[in-house]
Amino acid sequence: MNEYREIGSVCIALHLRRAARHVGRIYDEALRPAGINNGQFSLMAMLAAKDDWTMQELADSLGLDQSSLSAAVKPLMRRDLIVQEAGTDDARVRRLRLTPAGRRLLDRARPLWRTAQRRAEELLEDHQPDAVRSALRALG
Amino acid sequence: MNEYREIGSVCIALHLRRAARHVGRIYDEALRPAGINNGQFSLMAMLAAKDDWTMQELADSLGLDQSSLSAAVKPLMRRDLIVQEAGTDDARVRRLRLTPAGRRLLDRARPLWRTAQRRAEELLEDHQPDAVRSALRALG
DNA sequence: ACGATGATTATTGATATCAATATATCTCGG
DNA sequence: CCGAGATATATTGATATCAATAATCATCGT
Numbered sequence: 001m002n003e004y005r006e007i008g009s010v011c012i013a014l015h016l017r018r019a020a021r022h023v024g025r026i027y028d029e030a031l032r033p034a035g036i037n038n039g040q041f042s043l044m045a046m047l048a049a050k051d052d053w054t055m056q057e058l059a060d061s062l063g064l065d066q067s068s069l070s071a072a073v074k075p076l077m078r079r080d081l082i083v084q085e086a087g088t089d090d091a092r093v094r095r096l097r098l099t100p101a102g103r104r105l106l107d108r109a110r111p112l113w114r115t116a117q118r119r120a121e122e123l124l125e126d127h128q129p130d131a132v133r134s135a136l137r138a139l140g
Numbered sequence: 141m142n143e144y145r146e147i148g149s150v151c152i153a154l155h156l157r158r159a160a161r162h163v164g165r166i167y168d169e170a171l172r173p174a175g176i177n178n179g180q181f182s183l184m185a186m187l188a189a190k191d192d193w194t195m196q197e198l199a200d201s202l203g204l205d206q207s208s209l210s211a212a213v214k215p216l217m218r219r220d221l222i223v224q225e226a227g228t229d230d231a232r233v234r235r236l237r238l239t240p241a242g243r244r245l246l247d248r249a250r251p252l253w254r255t256a257q258r259r260a261e262e263l264l265e266d267h268q269p270d271a272v273r274s275a276l277r278a279l280g
Numbered sequence: 281a282c283g284a285t286g287a288t289t290a291t292t293g294a295t296a297t298c299a300a301t302a303t304a305t306c307t308c309g310g
Numbered sequence: 311c312c313g314a315g316a317t318a319t320a321t322t323g324a325t326a327t328c329a330a331t332a333a334t335c336a337t338c339g340t
Contacts, residue, residue, distance in 0.1 A: 004188035012260040018203035018280035020160040048144035063158035120152040127275035135267035140158035
């Protein structure tokens with residue numbers, strides 16, 4: 001018997017990344033008319049939910065490496081959807097904000113997100129979406 | 141009330157990608173002594189489990205875009221861990237095989253994978269790993 | 281005030297990922 | 311056999327992701 005047949009069926013990293021790729025494509029496709037992808041939508045939705053994030057706080061909330069966030073904000077800043085402003089008290093920190101244009105784009109994107117969200121929940125019909133979210137929170 | 145607070149707590153794409161990033165880092169760290177990352181381990185384990193994959197078959201099994209696999213095999217070929225050979229009957233298909241060096245590296249990596257796998261299962265202790273895998277299969 | 285240590289963000293170099301497109305090859309009707 | 315459409319893989323250009331490192335700035339002890 002082949003020792004490696006098992007791995008494809010039990011490896012948590014493989015299952016997670018495969019699912020993340022597929023679901024990410026669902027959201028990306030739904031969001032395409034708004035001109036952003038699912039990662040950019042998540043980032044901007046965080047900014048809309050709570051102002052005054054530092055880079056590190058936001059990176060932690062997204063489960064991202066600090067340097068990955070540093071790269072991810074660049075395309076959004078180039079399009080003037082978000083801005084980074086220097087902290088007043090501590091000159092090292094950078095605070096992120098949505099611009100008015102970013103907020104408008106996000107509002108246009110929200111119904112598209114909801115469509116994708118519905119489709120993803122349908123895939124989880126027989127698997128208790130809340131239990132799955134809870135498990136994913138434990139992993140992330 | 142802010143319409144966007146909800147999104148961070150219910151978005152399936154965000155939960156999945158956050159978990160996938162974190163878990164991926166666990167496996168990457170464990171596999172580092174072998175010189176491969178979790179995606180490369182998955183790819184090579186598939187080749188060890190069953191020979192004679194075409195590119196498209198393997199891409200489907202990994203839930204990857206065909207063009208992503210095309211890019212992913214390059215670093216492994218450069219290191220002579222896998223080879224691509226032209227199909228005999230159909231000149232379009234390329235078949236992938238582990239080289240002996242690839243097989244040796246994979247055998248060295250397997251106990252490292254098992255360590256990471258144990259750590260990931262521990263995170264899922266209270267969440268029935270088999271149920272989670274089943275849900276992830278439904279998503280991917 | 282100085283210097284060491286720590287904290288925050290950015291940069292670099294590598295791989296990963298996709299959509300769109302290109303290229304090569306096959307198949308099948310005529 | 312030829313050409314049209316289909317299929318398999320590769321390339322391109324953009325963003326995503328990390329580890330390692332660099333660059334700034336803060337803090338604290340002396």
